[in-house]
Amino acid sequence: MMYYLVAFALLLHSLFWGAGLAWWLTPRRWQKFWPVFAPATGAALQSAVVWAGAYAGLAGANVYARASLLLPLGLLVSVFWRQRGARWADVRRFGAVWLAMAVCLAALVWPLARAAKGLTTASLGSCDAADYAAGARVLQEFSRGDRTGFLGLTEVVQVQSVDNFYDYWLRLNHFTPSALIAHHGAVLDCVPYEITGLVTACLLALSLPLVFWLARAGLGYRRGWAVGLAALYGASPLMWYAVYHVSPGQLLAAQAIALLTWAGLAMGRDRGAALRPKLAFAGLLAVAYWLLLGSYNFMIIVCLAPAVAWAGGRMLRSGRWEELARWLVAMLAPLVLAGVLFFERVAGLVERFQLFRRYDFGWRIPLLSPEGWLGLVGGVELQGWPLGVRLAASLVLIALLVWAVARAWRLAPARLFVAGCLVLPPLVGFGYLSLRGAMLGTNASYDAYKLLCVFYPGVLAGLCFGVTLARAGRWSRVVVAVVATLVVAGNLLVAVRFAQRMQSPPLLVDRPLLALREIERRPEVTSINLRIPDFWSRLWANAFLLRTPHYFPTHTYEGRLNTPLRGEWDLHGDVVHVIFPDTRDWAAVGSSYALVRNGSADFVGVQLGAGWHDRESSRVPAEQWRWTSGDAEIVIDNPRPTPKRIALRLDARGLISRDLQVWCGDRLIGTVALGTERQELRLPEMEIPAGTTHVWLRSNMPVSAPGGGDTRPLGMAVYRIEVAVRAITPR
Secondary structure, eight states: OHHHHHHHHHHHHHHHHHHHHHHHHSOGGGGGGGGGGHHHHHHHHHHHHHHHHHHTTOSOHHHHTTGGGHHHHHHHHHHHSSOHHHHHHHHHTTHHHHHHHHHHHHHHHHHHHHHOSSSOOEESSOOHHHHHHHHHHHHHHOOTTOOTGGGGOHHHHOBTTBOSHHHHHHHTSOHHHHHHHHHHHHHHTOOHHHHHHHHHHHHHHHHHHHHHHIIIIIHOOOHHHHHHHHHHHHHOHHHHHHHHTTOHHHHHHHHHHHHHHHHHHHHHTSTTOOHHHHGGGHHHHHHHHHHHHHSOGGGGGTTTHHHHHHHHHHHHHHTOHHHHHHHHHHHHHHHHHHHHHTHHHHHTHHHHHHHHHHOOOSOOOOOOOHHHHTTOOSSTTOOOOOHHHHHHHHHHHHHHHHHHHHHHHHHOHHHHHHHHHHHHHHHHHHHHHHHHHHHHTSSHHHHHHHHHHHTHHHHHHHHTGGGGGGGGOHHHHHHHHHHHHHHHHHHHHHHHHHHHHHTSOSEEOOHHHHGGGGGGGOTTOOOEEEEOOSHHHHHHHHHHTTTSOEEBSSOOBTTBOBOOOOOSEEEEOSSEEEEOSSGGGEEEETTTEEEEETTSTTOOEEEEOSSBOOOEEETTTTEEEEEBOSSEEEEEEEOSSSOEEEEEEEEEEESSOEEEEEEETTEEEEEEEEOSSOEEEEOOOEEEOSEEEEEEEEOSSOOBOOBTTBOOOBOEEEEEEEEEEEOOOOO
């Protein structure tokens, strides 16, 4: 129940922030439709307050967030003070849209509520959630001038011209999503890890009004079809993929571009209008530009592609050059205003594109063929159906589009032109990036997916514009009804698969990971080397330890560089745990992590070498393990000139019963029997000389595959390797 309460509190809080401002910024001609703009204006106003708080030097949103509620409250009172009945009528006008939002949010939250008892964040595979949460914690708890702990660790956080972690969020990274998480959290008394996933789900639900409005007012959909299209957007696997990979920046950018596109269409349709009436859209345009600059600022260079294609083609065809010039001035003047007010976001654009050239961001995403553009995919990885089925589905959908174009050419050519402008520019970019990724072997398919999704409100409306022709004949209505039913069913089927997968998500901020928060309260831990192997845990450790300097052995993410390991303590997060004779030199952190002081006289460094599969984990019970793939190596480094005596203890089980041999270099230390049930094995003690020693776990029994579709060669599952350093009594 807590998940639903917090999720809907986030939804209502967002609308509360946007309602008053939306009414004041909506042009008079469209003013009775102001509720559809409330989600966008709310996000813009909230993030602008956090931006102002940062530049005012305030110590995080925790200081001012609740006091800032007076701002949207004042705007709301100013709107409803008079003509309250008319204002409520405006709200009730969109009752079906609000219902679709509520259903969408409840459906997204349901698997998250089943995945964990307490509020937390989960992911289908991306580690972006931890990055957003780290930024949210910076904006929620720290002031811009604060350089304590990790925030001022220039050698680690240096990115282009930015030399501290706070300015990295203001200038280069996705500011607005983290600002919203920080502000919501400060008002609702939540910390970032609790609500990062819920804020992302909420942003998808909050997108539905603008999707509805773009279809209704932009393409002339009937009310029912427009509501249906908004609901389809809320159930689309392309959008659920973004939610469950925790990508709030993408969802904010989609809202911004939908608002820009509708405003461009509305202004352009006022033929011969002077510049002044067009400037009535300046407020909403400034909101859209700020949302884009604060989230995906790099999309600013293509955000107007559909609107420019439509206005340019329409006006150039008739030779109305002056009207086109006025339209461009009205569209771009708010961009200049937003760029001046939030100059840091514009100034970071060149550096952001330099980073794109330097790093191959993202991962490979399967190519979406035409049926995939409508959300008809084969599963939660957006993989396509079998080739024959894909070809058949694509051909059918293309034929239907050709049929719709032919009918629209005769019945509604203006509507057809709008649909083409909404669909073709994004799909051209999508096709180019997909082809580039395939040819160069890069992750450009990730960029292609992002580009398609930020334009998806318009793309979806344009691809489905044939429903606006349903009144043209009996057979048209039948065809449209059948196709719409199949598309909705296909989208809902994959949504169910998403829900099933996220009930046991591959990545979750669980109890063992949350134990890392204790480290900040240990005064003896002055600095840390994060020797945690997997990205997810390492990034969350970073978010939980911002008040402590820490260093990375590998390049973890933007703003988290690999540097010399200058930390006094090592934080281990794998199955290996090192125990020293002096309890002041090591400490267990929860069930999965351990701290060791590398300045200890007993210190030895331990890490896994060759022969290990990636770490796996379960939620209930909360535990982790690694399978061996054959001979498994443990690398032990003794930096002291004197030898160390160590004792190994394993918590393990075999895929089949086997013997387990322990080798220290080329010496057999001992052999023990390992069964298929989990057991604790105490291995013979061994002496480790100065320098690096390779300990091998071997067996005379060959490895084998477990079956059930798993073809990996597996030897034994190791849940814990305990390396206890023994005190050596002088002779």
